[in-house]
Amino acid sequence: MKITVFIIVFASIQTFALSNYAQTKRMDVKIEQSSIVSALEKIEAQSEFFFFYNNKVVKLDKKISVDLKDKTINEILDALFKDTDIEYTITNRQVVLSGKETGNLISEQQKKSISGKVTDSSGGLLPGVSVVLKGTTTGVITDNNGSYSINNVPEKATLQFSFVGMKMQELKTNGQTNLDVTLFEETVGIDEVVAIGYGTKKKKDIIGSIATIKSEELVQTSSASVINALQGRAAGVQITQNTGLSGSEYQVKIRGVHSINSGNDPLWIIDGIPGDANSLNPNDIETFDVLKDASATSIYGSRGSNGVVIITTKSGGAKKAEITIDFKTGVANMLKDDKDYGYANTDQFFAIVKEGRKNVGITEDWNPFDVLHVNADYVKPISLAEAQSTNNNWFKKLTRQGSYNDVNLTATGGSEKSSIFFSANYRDQKGVVLRDGLTKYSSRLNADFKPSKSITLGARMNIIYSKGETGSTDRIWPWMPFYDATDGTGYWNVHANSLASKDSKYSMSNNELLRGLGGVYAEIKVPFVNGLFLRTEESFDFTQSNHSDWQSATIRSLNTPNDGSRAGESSNISKTINYNLYLKYNKTFGDHNFSATGGTESTRSTNYYRAFGAQYLLGSYQELGHDPGKMNYMEGRQTFEDYLRSYFGRADYKYKDKYLLGISVRRDGSSRFTPDYRWGIFTAYSAGWIISEENFMKQFDKVSLLKLRASYGQTGNNQVPYFRTQSFYQNSFDYNYGLKTEISAGTKIQVMGNKELTWETTTSYDLGVDYGFFKNKIQGSIAYYLQDVNGLVLAQPLPAATGLAGGNEIWANVGRILNQGLEFTISSVNISNGNFKWTTDFNIATNGSLVKNLTPDLDAFNKGIWQDKWFTKTGGPLRVYSGAQYVGVDPEKGVYMIM
Numbered sequence: 001m002k003i004t005v006f007i008i009v010f011a012s013i014q015t016f017a018l019s020n021y022a023q024t025k026r027m028d029v030k031i032e033q034s035s036i037v038s039a040l041e042k043i044e045a046q047s048e049f050f051f052f053y054n055n056k057v058v059k060l061d062k063k064i065s066v067d068l069k070d071k072t073i074n075e076i077l078d079a080l081f082k083d084t085d086i087e088y089t090i091t092n093r094q095v096v097l098s099g100k101e102t103g104n105l106i107s108e109q110q111k112k113s114i115s116g117k118v119t120d121s122s123g124g125l126l127p128g129v130s131v132v133l134k135g136t137t138t139g140v141i142t143d144n145n146g147s148y149s150i151n152n153v154p155e156k157a158t159l160q161f162s163f164v165g166m167k168m169q170e171l172k173t174n175g176q177t178n179l180d181v182t183l184f185e186e187t188v189g190i191d192e193v194v195a196i197g198y199g200t201k202k203k204k205d206i207i208g209s210i211a212t213i214k215s216e217e218l219v220q221t222s223s224a225s226v227i228n229a230l231q232g233r234a235a236g237v238q239i240t241q242n243t244g245l246s247g248s249e250y251q252v253k254i255r256g257v258h259s260i261n262s263g264n265d266p267l268w269i270i271d272g273i274p275g276d277a278n279s280l281n282p283n284d285i286e287t288f289d290v291l292k293d294a295s296a297t298s299i300y301g302s303r304g305s306n307g308v309v310i311i312t313t314k315s316g317g318a319k320k321a322e323i324t325i326d327f328k329t330g331v332a333n334m335l336k337d338d339k340d341y342g343y344a345n346t347d348q349f350f351a352i353v354k355e356g357r358k359n360v361g362i363t364e365d366w367n368p369f370d371v372l373h374v375n376a377d378y379v380k381p382i383s384l385a386e387a388q389s390t391n392n393n394w395f396k397k398l399t400r401q402g403s404y405n406d407v408n409l410t411a412t413g414g415s416e417k418s419s420i421f422f423s424a425n426y427r428d429q430k431g432v433v434l435r436d437g438l439t440k441y442s443s444r445l446n447a448d449f450k451p452s453k454s455i456t457l458g459a460r461m462n463i464i465y466s467k468g469e470t471g472s473t474d475r476i477w478p479w480m481p482f483y484d485a486t487d488g489t490g491y492w493n494v495h496a497n498s499l500a501s502k503d504s505k506y507s508m509s510n511n512e513l514l515r516g517l518g519g520v521y522a523e524i525k526v527p528f529v530n531g532l533f534l535r536t537e538e539s540f541d542f543t544q545s546n547h548s549d550w551q552s553a554t555i556r557s558l559n560t561p562n563d564g565s566r567a568g569e570s571s572n573i574s575k576t577i578n579y580n581l582y583l584k585y586n587k588t589f590g591d592h593n594f595s596a597t598g599g600t601e602s603t604r605s606t607n608y609y610r611a612f613g614a615q616y617l618l619g620s621y622q623e624l625g626h627d628p629g630k631m632n633y634m635e636g637r638q639t640f641e642d643y644l645r646s647y648f649g650r651a652d653y654k655y656k657d658k659y660l661l662g663i664s665v666r667r668d669g670s671s672r673f674t675p676d677y678r679w680g681i682f683t684a685y686s687a688g689w690i691i692s693e694e695n696f697m698k699q700f701d702k703v704s705l706l707k708l709r710a711s712y713g714q715t716g717n718n719q720v721p722y723f724r725t726q727s728f729y730q731n732s733f734d735y736n737y738g739l740k741t742e743i744s745a746g747t748k749i750q751v752m753g754n755k756e757l758t759w760e761t762t763t764s765y766d767l768g769v770d771y772g773f774f775k776n777k778i779q780g781s782i783a784y785y786l787q788d789v790n791g792l793v794l795a796q797p798l799p800a801a802t803g804l805a806g807g808n809e810i811w812a813n814v815g816r817i818l819n820q821g822l823e824f825t826i827s828s829v830n831i832s833n834g835n836f837k838w839t840t841d842f843n844i845a846t847n848g849s850l851v852k853n854l855t856p857d858l859d860a861f862n863k864g865i866w867q868d869k870w871f872t873k874t875g876g877p878l879r880v881y882s883g884a885q886y887v888g889v890d891p892e893k894g895v896y897m898i899m
Helices: 008-024 036-045 073-080 102-106 294-303 346-359 384-388 856-860
Strands: 002-006 027-035 050-052 063-071 086-091 094-099 111-119 130-133 139-141 147-154 158-162 169-172 193-196 199-202 210-214 237-241 250-254 267-270 273-275 285-291 308-313 322-332 402-414 418-430 437-452 455-469 507-525 532-551 566-589 592-615 630-655 659-670 679-690 703-717 728-732 746-751 760-773 778-797 809-833 836-845 848-853 864-867 870-873 886-889 896-898
Touching: 027 036, 027 073, 036 050, 036 063, 036 073, 063 073, 073 086, 086 139, 130 147, 139 147, 193 210, 193 285, 193 308, 267 294, 273 507, 273 532, 273 566, 294 308, 294 630, 294 659, 294 679, 294 703, 294 760, 346 384, 566 630, 659 703, 703 778, 778 856
Parallel strands: 050 094, 267 308
Antiparallel strands: 002 322, 027 063, 086 094, 111 147, 130 139, 130 158, 158 169, 193 199, 210 285, 237 250, 267 273, 285 308, 322 402, 402 418, 418 437, 437 455, 455 507, 507 532, 532 566, 566 592, 592 630, 630 659, 659 679, 679 703, 703 760, 728 746, 760 778, 778 809, 809 836, 809 848, 864 870, 886 896
C-alpha cells in the first residue's frame, strides 16, 4: 500500500513568504565607481534575490557610486537604474531586467495573452515554474496552483518552461491562448552521472570498471538489508550472510578473495563517510556505485584492494513538499524441508548407528530394554524400544513461518536555495527459527543549502536502533520426545531439550544496536578561477552493540558443575571520525577538457570492549543484578586504535569527447605499521577510446555507444591483523634464571613482532568494452581482469630453538596469489510507456585464483594452510573446501581407505 500526500498548503505559505520577502528584506550596498553588475552581485551575496537579463539588451557596465543602507530591493534598484534605460520586474525572489526599447522589437507583430497550468508527470501542480518568452527577458512564475499568465506574446513565439530537477520544455504558441504543460523529471544526473572517489563523472566518460545500481532496483525486494538487495545486481560481486538469523551481517566480496589472513571486505563510503551498510534503510539509498578496478579504487590507496562501494543517499531537490508513506507486509518460509536437508528419521538414525558399531567391531545387537546413555544431561532414562517407537520431527518443531511488517515515511521538499529529505522507518521481523526476531527503527535527515551562488552547505544524519533475540539449539535426534508431563517444566530431559532452551522462562539472549552516523560539508566556488571548487567534509560513525544472555539453573547443562543460574553482558563501542579537504577543477578549452582533484584526508578509528558474567545468581531475575554472586569474568579494554593520514590526487583529460586519459595517486600512512614502513604510494593509469564518436561509425546508426577502456594500477590492503609488528612478553615463576631461592621469576618472549611488516599490495590489469544499441535501450559491458596480490601476511615458522612462549613463528609479507576473471552484463528497456516499464538485466562473472607461493617452509614440504574447513596450498586455488579423499579399498582388510 502506498499513500502519497502533496502538501499544497506548504506551497501556498511559501508563495506568500516570497512576496513578502521583497517588502521586508533590507540591505546595504556601497560601491565607488564600479559597474552596476558589481552592485547586483553584492545584492545576491547578502540576499535570496537573483537576477535574469539578456546582456545584449541590458547594459550593466556603466560605472556608478552609491552608498545605501537599510534599503529594500525596490529602493536600491531605483537608485542603481536612475538615469538609465533599464527597467525591472520583481516576481518573488526573481528580478527580471529589461531595456525600455525591448518591447518595441515585437511591437509590429500581433500580440496576445497566453495562460495555462503546469503539472508534473503524476498530475501534481507545480508552483514556482519559470515561464519565459524565448529570446527576451519577458517572463512570469507559476503561482501556488501551477497557473501562469503572460501578456504581449507574439503569434509565432516560443515559451520556455523550466524548473530545477525537471527537463526544460519549449513550446510554440501558434496563436493559442491556452497552453497547459507537463514537465518530466530530469534523467541526466542519476542516470548519466556516476559517483567516483571524491567526485562524480559522466557515465560515458568512465574508463574504470564501475557498476551502478539505482534506488528503484533496490526497493524491488522486501529485504531489511541494503546489502541483500544488492544481491545479483552487479557482476563480480558475491554476497553471503553470516547466518540465517534475523539481523545477521552480510559479507561482500568483489572479484573474489584477495587475502588469506587480512580482511577481504570492500571499503564502504556512505555520503563520504567511511563505514558499513549493514544497518542502513534501503529506502534512503539513491545509488550504489561499485568500484572494481584499480583506476577506480586507487584513489583510496591502502583501503582499495578489495574494491570500494560508494553509497549516495537521497536528497530533497528543488520541488514542492511531498510526504510518502509505504507499508509492506509479507511472510517467509524455509526454501527446503527436513528431507531436502537430509535429516534422518528414527529408523535411519539407528541404521546409521548400527553401521557405525559394525565399523568399530561391535557386532552384537542391542537389547531392546537397554537404557540409552548419552551424557549426564539425559537424566530421564529411555529404553531402546521406547526410542525406536518415537519418531519426532524436530526440524518442523523448531521452525515456523516467518513474517515482517515494514513502514517507511519520507518527506521531501525544497527550493532553488535549500532542500530537505527526511525519512523514518520501522520494521518488525520474525525469523523462520523459534525465538529469532528483530525490531528496527531508523531515521535520516539530509539537508542542503545554497546561501549564495558560490557556496553550498549540507548535512547528513542517520540514527539507527535495533533489538533482536535468539535462542540456542541443543542436540536434536528424532528418537527424543518433546515433552514429559511428569517434569515440572513440561519438557523431556530439560537440560538437553532445544524447546526448553528456546523458552523465555528459562533462557534469554538479546542483541541491541545503537548507531549514529553523519557529517557536514561545505563547497565553495573559488573566485577568479573559473571551474575551481574547494570542498571539505567532516563525518563520524558511532556504533554501540550490546549483548545480554541469561540461563536458568533449571536447564543448565549437567556435564559441567551446575553453579546455579548464570548471566552475562557485553558491550562493544566503535568510533570513527573522518576529515578531508580537497580541490576540484574542471575546464574545457575548445576540443580539450581537463579535470583534476587533489587533497588530504585523515581517519581515526577506535574500539572499546567490556564484558562481565557471573553465576549463582540470586532470585529468578533475567539479569546480573547488584549482587551477582560468583563472578566468572570481567574485562574492559581498548581492542584497537587506528589512524590513517592520506594525500591524494587525480587528473583526467578528454580530447574531442572520444579520447580519454586518467591518472590517480595516493600516499597513505597507517598506524598499524612501524614508522619506517608506514607510508606507501599507490598509482593507477587508465585510457579509453569512444569508438562510436568516430566519423567512420556514423553509418552504424544503431550503435549508441562503443567504448574501449584499459587500466593498470596498484592498491593496498591495510586490514592486516593488529599488533603483528609488536613483541609481547610474559612473566612467570617458571621462567626464573638460576635458583628460585635467588631469583623468583623471569620474563620470556611470547610473540615475536616484525617491524618490517607492511600492507599487502594488489597490482591490477583491466580491459573492457562498454556498448549500447538503439539509443542505449540495450547496453552493457564485457571486462577481463587480472590481479596480482603480493606480500600476503602469513605466519612464518621459526626454529624450535627460538623457544617463544606463544609459538615459534613470526608474521611476514611472504605470500602471493593471482586472481583473474571475466564479467559480462547486459540490460534492456523493453517497454517504457507512461506508467508501465519493463526492463531486463543479466550478468555473469567468473573468478579463478592461483596460489603462487606461501611461506618457504610450507612450499618446501608441499604443505598448505587450514582455516576451519578451507585449505590453501601453493599451486592450487585459494580456500578450497576440503574433506577426506577416497583412495580405494584396502585389499587386506576390505575397508575404505581415505586420506
